[in-house]
Amino acid sequence: MELAKASIYDYLTLARDPRRAFLSFCQRVLLARHYVLSGEGRYIPLPSVWLDKKNELGFAGTKNWFREIRAIRASLPNYKAEIKALAEAVLEFSEEPTFQNYQYWRSYFIDKQTPGLLSLFQVTAIHYLFN
Numbered sequence: 001m002e003l004a005k006a007s008i009y010d011y012l013t014l015a016r017d018p019r020r021a022f023l024s025f026c027q028r029v030l031l032a033r034h035y036v037l038s039g040e041g042r043y044i045p046l047p048s049v050w051l052d053k054k055n056e057l058g059f060a061g062t063k064n065w066f067r068e069i070r071a072i073r074a075s076l077p078n079y080k081a082e083i084k085a086l087a088e089a090v091l092e093f094s095e096e097p098t099f100q101n102y103q104y105w106r107s108y109f110i111d112k113q114t115p116g117l118l119s120l121f122q123v124t125a126i127h128y129l130f131n
Helices: 002-013 018-037 059-075 081-095 099-111 115-130
Strands: none
Touching: 002 018, 018 059, 018 081, 081 099, 081 115, 099 115
């Protein structure tokens, strides 16, 4: 687990814009999650293996997926907006863990009818507040 944490730390701190890197990281993880959930027999290996820069089938492989999404967003800004919103919600809540902020993002995911993302946001908020 320490190796995985170090990989994430490096990804975020070595970036020119750590905030943007965080948003990118979260979205790429969500893309991988969607890939795994959309097909039988798909899985993500141990975090230390998945986050290894040399593992083209791991986190490194999500780079092209994310590039495609960014290219589509150039003409369709709301394309897969909910995954970007979850990344923003997590970051915003960690910076300002207020009830109002929580309610705003909870309502957002309910309105967008994305129960999976709502659940991920709620679990993240709970971990943030109680760990």
